[in-house]
Amino acid sequence: MPGFKKLKVAVVGCGTGGPAAATLLARHGHEVVLFERASECRAVGAGFLLQPSGMATLCELGIYEQVRACGARVERLHVVDEHENDFLDLYYAELGDDLFGLGLHRPVLLHYLIEAMDTAGVEVRWGWEVGEAVRESKGWRVESESGEIEDGFDLLIVADGARSTLRAKLGFRGTDRGYPWGAHWFIGKNGGTLPEGELFQMVKGTKRLLGFLPTGREIDGVDPLVSLFWSIKLSDDDVIRSRPLDEWKRSILELCPRADFLLSQIDDWSQVLTARYGDVGMNHWHDEGVVVIGDAGHAMSPQLGQGVNLALADASCLARNLAEYPLNQALVRYSKDRRWPLAYYRLASSQLTPWFQSDMEWLTPFRSVFFRATQRLPPARKFMTKTMAGLVGFRRL
Template identity: 45%
Template sequence: MQNKLRVAIVGCGSGGPAAGIFLARAGHDVTLFERVPSLKPVGAGFLLQPTGLSVLQKLNCLEEVLQYGAPVERLYGHTPRGRTILNLHYHDLQTGVYGVGLHRASLLHVLCQEMEKLGIPLKLGTEIVTLQDAGTQSCLVDKEGNTYGPYDLVIVADGSRSSLRAQLGLTCKVKPYNWGAIWFIGEDKEAHFRKELYQVFQSTKTLLGFLPTGFTPGKETAPLVSMFWSLRLDQYDAWKEKGLQPWKDEVLRLVPRAESFLTQITEPEQLIRAGYFDVVMKQWGNDRAVVIGDAAHAMSPQLGQGVNLALFDAMVLTDCIQKADSVSEALAHYNQQRKRHLRFYQFATRWATPFFQSSFTPLGLVRDWVFPYGLYVRPWRLQMIRAMAGLKRGIFRFSMPLGSLQLKQLPEPTSDGQPQRSWFAES
């Protein structure tokens, strides 16, 4: 777009700052609003897929992210009896490709540093509660009653519990899942969990996972691991009342090598409870505002796509804005552009989640019989790997070629799976 737009972005998670950086670089006047007064590390680690990494590369943030992140070469999951259910290697797509486990704080740190370099104002402690019409533009009103704007474009990136998306007048369905997870991030001094997202599945009621999560800025002593345990949310209080020991015994029965890791957990409160939502919208933008990230399409984290999709939204949105003559034309184009990618992951996540997290245990038996055979059928396995990598845009054949991401050669992980903190300094 020729004109310099005044853009407000609500939410400084992952999609919000990414959109801010892209748009500021394109010459627009961007302001970010974030309700928390200081950006603290909340939530668990997540897995960046090749799609998310390619967006970070375009943001000029990839090298720094790779210095904090932990290379993840495969997703591996089995039953307690040792039956392999998932064994998906990124290198089956292309040699040298992998995912990156990262702490939320590290991504935010890197993105905020880049925003600072570009001089993007970030208004912390500002909870936006109302989107107000101002002729052809919009204003924002915060909890204290302060008004900001007018803005040519408002980007709503306020997460799965968004209070603003309903104000856009777009059709939206929000459904919470009964099942969620409890999380703990701890140090992995003995290097028991490296190079893979490791999961154990028993029926549909037990899911235990370990994700290498790299380092957080300023704390680069021992690498971190995120542990997650699936739980029906209404059973959380009962789980807490039972005390930690029976749960720890169960974890050790499933994964004996977690013993030293578990010594870091002494109180149930150290485990963070996370619930998920399905958010389904037919369109994400009207003629002057757009919803991106979890606010637009939250889903269960079963396929590990949320951050990656939020980053991709930001990139595609900027591209649509740059190519259009008006905001409404850009947002109409954005609605078209994002449809297939987002619809596929919403469908696939809704379809896959009950096989791993639900009270309907026969699905666990189906999973234990069907999934392992899928691993031996190369075309099926490749479809699963493409889905994991974030590339799918349709059920059977449709996927983005990996090459279309233009992801550069990633540094080879060290033999013990450590993040490549020295690689860029040397290269």
């Protein structure tokens, strides 16, 4: 790094953006320490769709081929109504360049991100929950909840997720609210009964949304997996779980009988997890010597499935700017570079959510007309597909 000081960097959080940024910065010659509250490598959450924008960062990290080998190639977003009439049908191939999505089991990505950190020489402090971070004359001092202290950091990267504990403590202002709607989810074996190669969704009004995402396989697994998502109002979760599991299954089978094989793998409510969505918006993502990335800085509804991909793009953008500019200027440039794509995807996600997860059933006929008409207009269709692929505002490497 000719001309620029090598930095001592503290990264808080080992989700997606944190380990990706840690690896890229360590490879650029910085001394990086990552702090994670969990005592071991552990990823939770349903399967997710890696987009071409996120794949670009995995190529930069050198782990794309390993991750791809475990993933399921997704060519299409296919949404139908309760009568299985096409509602939305978008293909990645329409954008050219052999683009596609990659359905993944979340622990797969974390496994290879951690391998990349190890290879890059990042120090990881497992079981180290950062309770305080204070800016001192000699740099940032971080203190764990148990009283451990490390100091002298030139840069603090906050990547501790949508429920960040540091964001407010450091004085960052903005929106931080939960959505009233979420989803029940389960990952099981596909068994060839559900569509492969596509993210398949069924809708009935605005209160019923069912999704099936091919999720590849586990690190040491051989069976193709699929993730089920079933929309729920979070205030109803306890009531739903107090009822027999078969009642819950019947409500899904009424909409999609093909889900029978997948649902037959569920014997207990403990296998069905609840996903809660949040909306985090900030006016700026940096201050002197500190930057907030990933869901900690811009969590949003998963309607567009961009969370992981935006976090990976954050990490790449931050590393690139730190390689090109001195620290404070690099952080200014980072916020500038990320402002447009983050604003777009946050707005699009928030505006799209009520059309698919809300009590506003009156939107149903308007939604049907809008999406069926819009996708027939070539410029609009291309923009919708580009949005799906995470390429709006994306800077190619």
